[in-house]
Amino acid sequence: MNYIDLRSDTVTKPTPEMREAMAGAEVGDDVYGDDPTVNILQEKAAEMLGKEDALFVPSGTMGNLLALLVHCQRGDEVIVGDKSHIYINEAGGMSALGGIHPRPVMNQADGTLLLDDILASIQTEDVHHTITRLICLENTQNVCGGVVLPVEYVQAVGRIARENNLFLHIDGARIFNAAAALNVSVKDLVEPADSVMFCLSKGLAAPVGSILAGTKKFIKRARHLRKMLGGGMRQAGVLAAAGLISLEKMTGRLGQDHARAKSLFEGLKQVRGLKLDACPSSNMVYFDLLDEIKLSVDQIIEEMKKHGILVDWAGPRRFRLVTHYWVDDAGVEAALKAFTDVLM
Ligand SMILES: *Cc1c(COP(=O)(O)O)cnc(C)c1O
Numbered sequence: 001m002n003y004i005d006l007r008s009d010t011v012t013k014p015t016p017e018m019r020e021a022m023a024g025a026e027v028g029d030d031v032y033g034d035d036p037t038v039n040i041l042q043e044k045a046a047e048m049l050g051k052e053d054a055l056f057v058p059s060g061t062m063g064n065l066l067a068l069l070v071h072c073q074r075g076d077e078v079i080v081g082d083k084s085h086i087y088i089n090e091a092g093g094m095s096a097l098g099g100i101h102p103r104p105v106m107n108q109a110d111g112t113l114l115l116d117d118i119l120a121s122i123q124t125e126d127v128h129h130t131i132t133r134l135i136c137l138e139n140t141q142n143v144c145g146g147v148v149l150p151v152e153y154v155q156a157v158g159r160i161a162r163e164n165n166l167f168l169h170i171d172g173a174r175i176f177n178a179a180a181a182l183n184v185s186v187k188d189l190v191e192p193a194d195s196v197m198f199c200l201s202k203g204l205a206a207p208v209g210s211i212l213a214g215t216k217k218f219i220k221r222a223r224h225l226r227k228m229l230g231g232g233m234r235q236a237g238v239l240a241a242a243g244l245i246s247l248e249k250m251t252g253r254l255g256q257d258h259a260r261a262k263s264l265f266e267g268l269k270q271v272r273g274l275k276l277d278a279c280p281s282s283n284m285v286y287f288d289l290l291d292e293i294k295l296s297v298d299q300i301i302e303e304m305k306k307h308g309i310l311v312d313w314a315g316p317r318r319f320r321l322v323t324h325y326w327v328d329d330a331g332v333e334a335a336l337k338a339f340t341d342v343l344m
Pocket of ligand 1: 058061062085140199
């Protein structure tokens with residue numbers, strides 16, 4: 001069965017063009033630095049982000065961890081959102097592997113951390129205190145609804161970082177979605193950041209891989225630590241070839257996914273028993289089940305599957321639907337019809 005898969009944008013399989021490029025990719029041993037396709041991908045990514053250098057890494061989680069490990073020493077403290085992927089969905093890697101101490105700050109409904117909260121969380125010099133080293137932002141902010149942090153906000157946090165001698169890292173797993181939603185270049189959006197991670201493997205439809213970008217010195221150290229973590233890949237050009245198509249062909253089409261998320265949102269408003277979050281600003285639609293719905297999330301997932309639609313829960317009574325390259329207008333219609341039938 002050909003399912004319409006709304007569980008995540010990570011489910012995106014490579015496009016036919018990607019498969020062709022992967023089959024024909026020129027490769028070398030990337031641990032020696034001589035895989036030409038990886039090198040082109042890294043150069044192109046660095047250029048698009050406006051950073052000196054970039055590194056191809058196996059996953060977004062590894063990219064974020066590398067950034068934390070390069071910026072921080074053991075015992076240093078990192079200001080992170082309490083709903084951020086780094087804080088809640090990376091298996092505690094910063095503390096387990098880096099001895100780094102997270103300092104969670106509440107994510108507001110719009111995904112931001114209040115500037116006053118950030119300022120109040122910066123440790124003063126005192127024999128009792130940790131040393132605050134880094135601020136992390138997430139854009140788009142996944143758990144807050146795929147919401148987009150605007151340019152001015154990122155700049156304001158960048159100023160706080162500079163004035164307090166802190167680094168700024170952006171977990172930009174979906175930074176190209178954020179830039180598309182804001183209609184700005186990614187470069188302008190991440191300008192204040194010392195380092196940025198983004199995923200090729202999500203809405204950009206590549207099968208595997210993420211990019212970490214920063215200064216030459218930062219990337220040199222990150223490359224060393226990537227090897228330490230076992231992330232030095234060999235003929236990785238096979239993967240980078242797909243990533244190049246992500247950058248060239250996929251970044252420009254994300255607006256379509258956002259428009260379809262809005263269509264889903266509008267359609268779901270007509271379905272009984274749902275309490276929708278605010279209108280989506282990127283490719284995610286979140287909603288809760290009202291008490292009148294007697295089915296459990298697991299039952300709904302089962303029933304939707306019988307209708308050819310894959311969905312995933314985001315809480316005991318909560319769902320998240322994600323649009324992506326492999327969901328077209330007919331897919332949106334089919335999903336709406338299935339929800340209407342299942343929740344009738
Ligand atoms: C997916 C994701 C990551 C991690 O990426 P993986 O490739 O799954 O390790 C990091 N941050 C955010 C916001 C994500 O959505």
